[in-house]
Amino acid sequence: MKLSSLGYNIKQGFKNIWRNRMFSVASIATMTACIFLFGVFFSILMNVNYMIKSLEEEVGVTVLFNEGVTQDQIDKIGEEIKSQAEVTKVTFKSADEAWAEFQKEYFPDNPEMAKSFADDNPLANSASYTVQVDKIEDQDKVVSFIKTLDGVRQVNQSSGATSTLISFNSLFTYVSIAIILILLVVAVFLIANTVNVGISVRRNEIAIMKLIGATDSFVRAPFIVEGILLGIIGAAIPLAILYFTYNWLINALLTKFGVLSSMAASLPNVNVVFRVLLPVGLLLGLGIGLLGSAITVRKHLKV
Amino acid sequence: MIDLDRVSKSYEKGQPAVDEISLHVDKGEFVFVVGESGSGKSTLIRLLLKELEPTHGIITVNGHVLNTMKPKAVPAYRREVGVVFQDFRLLNDRNVYENVAFAQHVIEHAGRNIRKRVPEVLRMVGLAEKYKSLPLQLSGGEQQRVAVARAIVNRPQILLADEPTGNLDPRNSYEIMKLLETINERGTTVLVVTHNKELVNRFQKRVITMRRGVIAHDQEEGGYIEA
Numbered sequence: 001m002k003l004s005s006l007g008y009n010i011k012q013g014f015k016n017i018w019r020n021r022m023f024s025v026a027s028i029a030t031m032t033a034c035i036f037l038f039g040v041f042f043s044i045l046m047n048v049n050y051m052i053k054s055l056e057e058e059v060g061v062t063v064l065f066n067e068g069v070t071q072d073q074i075d076k077i078g079e080e081i082k083s084q085a086e087v088t089k090v091t092f093k094s095a096d097e098a099w100a101e102f103q104k105e106y107f108p109d110n111p112e113m114a115k116s117f118a119d120d121n122p123l124a125n126s127a128s129y130t131v132q133v134d135k136i137e138d139q140d141k142v143v144s145f146i147k148t149l150d151g152v153r154q155v156n157q158s159s160g161a162t163s164t165l166i167s168f169n170s171l172f173t174y175v176s177i178a179i180i181l182i183l184l185v186v187a188v189f190l191i192a193n194t195v196n197v198g199i200s201v202r203r204n205e206i207a208i209m210k211l212i213g214a215t216d217s218f219v220r221a222p223f224i225v226e227g228i229l230l231g232i233i234g235a236a237i238p239l240a241i242l243y244f245t246y247n248w249l250i251n252a253l254l255t256k257f258g259v260l261s262s263m264a265a266s267l268p269n270v271n272v273v274f275r276v277l278l279p280v281g282l283l284l285g286l287g288i289g290l291l292g293s294a295i296t297v298r299k300h301l302k303v
Numbered sequence: 304m305i306d307l308d309r310v311s312k313s314y315e316k317g318q319p320a321v322d323e324i325s326l327h328v329d330k331g332e333f334v335f336v337v338g339e340s341g342s343g344k345s346t347l348i349r350l351l352l353k354e355l356e357p358t359h360g361i362i363t364v365n366g367h368v369l370n371t372m373k374p375k376a377v378p379a380y381r382r383e384v385g386v387v388f389q390d391f392r393l394l395n396d397r398n399v400y401e402n403v404a405f406a407q408h409v410i411e412h413a414g415r416n417i418r419k420r421v422p423e424v425l426r427m428v429g430l431a432e433k434y435k436s437l438p439l440q441l442s443g444g445e446q447q448r449v450a451v452a453r454a455i456v457n458r459p460q461i462l463l464a465d466e467p468t469g470n471l472d473p474r475n476s477y478e479i480m481k482l483l484e485t486i487n488e489r490g491t492t493v494l495v496v497t498h499n500k501e502l503v504n505r506f507q508k509r510v511i512t513m514r515r516g517v518i519a520h521d522q523e524e525g526g527y528i529e530a
Contacts, residue, residue: 002411002413004411004413004414005408005411008408204392204394205394207392208392208394208405209409210378210381211352211354211381211386212381212382212405212406212409212410212453212457213378213379213380213381213382213409213410213457214378214409214410215378216378218409218411
């Protein structure tokens with residue numbers, strides 16, 4: 001198709017949308033709902049993933065040793081743990097360090113009380129390794145391995161919150177994928193229907209075009225353009241709404257709820273989310289529009 | 304220019320609409336095709352436009368054998384053939400200029416050519432001043448002139464007219480026929496399907512009379528023969 005014809009057909013596409021504006025509004029509204037929900041689910045998933053990531057960095061496995069274990073043995077245990085593929089980091093904390101930390105945390109204003117223990121470290125047996133694993137799901141495997149090592153007294157894992165978050169995350173993913181898929185099908189159907197109305201209204205014009213010698217692609221182009229435009233408009237509206245409400249929500253969290261401010265600060269900001277959501281959302285809109293109009297044009301526009 | 308070799312067209316039931324007709328029309332000819340309704344005139348036009356496929360026989364137009372023409376080649380073929388209908392078939396939501404320009408847009412002419420060619424054709428059909436009017440603001444005769452302008456704007460080799468004066472009063476009918484004659488004088492082969500007896504007799508052109516799907520008479524410079 002020539003460039004001048006492309007311009008003509010794009011103009012015709014816009015005119016089609018205007019001519020059956022009731023149907024256009026309906027399909028744009030459905031698209032808007034569809035992409036809006038997609039955006040919301042996507043943002044929530046991205047945030048939950050962020051939380052899991054940061055929890056994975058914080059939450060570790062603590063390994064405590066039997067009484068009377070020598071430093072050599074402790075080093076050996078450390079080497080064994082490090083040799084596991086899932087393990088990303090192993091930090092050693094001696095009994096003295098543990099005691100110093102404990103004092104700092106519990107008697108910050110009362111060093112006298114701590115001093116009463118003199119050199120008798122009440123945490124003499126609390127030298128430990130803190131082990132971090134790459135994926136929180138691998139933690140159990142690493143823990144059971146460490147338990148088999150000689151000289152290990154106790155292994156503490158504190159992944160309760162994280163595993164809840166993970167199971168929520170996977171459930172949420174499935175539910176949102178299902179809802180989004182249903183909405184996508186509805187959106188494709190509605191756009192196909194809108195384009196079909198345009199085709200019926202313009203039967204006369206299409207017949208004349210064919211008699212004058214319009215090529216198939218020329219007859220079809222305005223309807224494909226119409227579908228794509230409906231899809232893109234239907235995606236741009238919810239993305240704009242999301243862009244501004246996301247900002248507002250994060251700002252509200254930061255300023256109004258002091259408790260959450262530390263959490264909100266670590267959440268991905270709107271630009272990070274939209275770096276992915278914007279192109280994905282627009283492409284999704286374009287794809288739905290293209291698919292919807294292509295289905296109708298193939299079915300009802302035998303040229 | 305137009306060659307039909309023993310062409311038949313049958314619809315699902317009954318007698319064929321066109322029954323083994325053979326016909327030859329030379330380049331630059333003006334031909335009337337007359338006959339009662341149901342005699343096969345409109346089927347003939349639709350066969351020539353490749354809207355219908357013949358059941359038997361070979362149709363050759365302007366060097367193209369329509370029977371073996373691939374669907375992809377049909378648009379290019381139709382650009383060589385202009386067509387005018389009884390009911391005008393204009394786009395009522397667009398003005399006169401846009402209706403004529405539409406035919407040029409459809410075959411992807413450049414904008415500057417369209418802006419030059421459309422006023423030229425509108426002058427020729429005598430509607431230069433009404434280019435902004437909508438079809439429904441025009442008389443029947445004027446609407447048919449717009450349709451003729453649209454049919455010839457792409458400079459077709461052949462112009463087919465299916466009952467072009469069927470909806471017009473005698474004066475407008477005569478003027479439309481004069482217009483078709485002028486177009487013919489400029490080199491376009493014209494084939495007019497009609498049952499307007501007076502006009503046919505007045506213009507004294509070649510007349511092909513059809514009856515029940517066959518050619519009953521074919522006269523050079525003849526008149527309307529009653530069936």
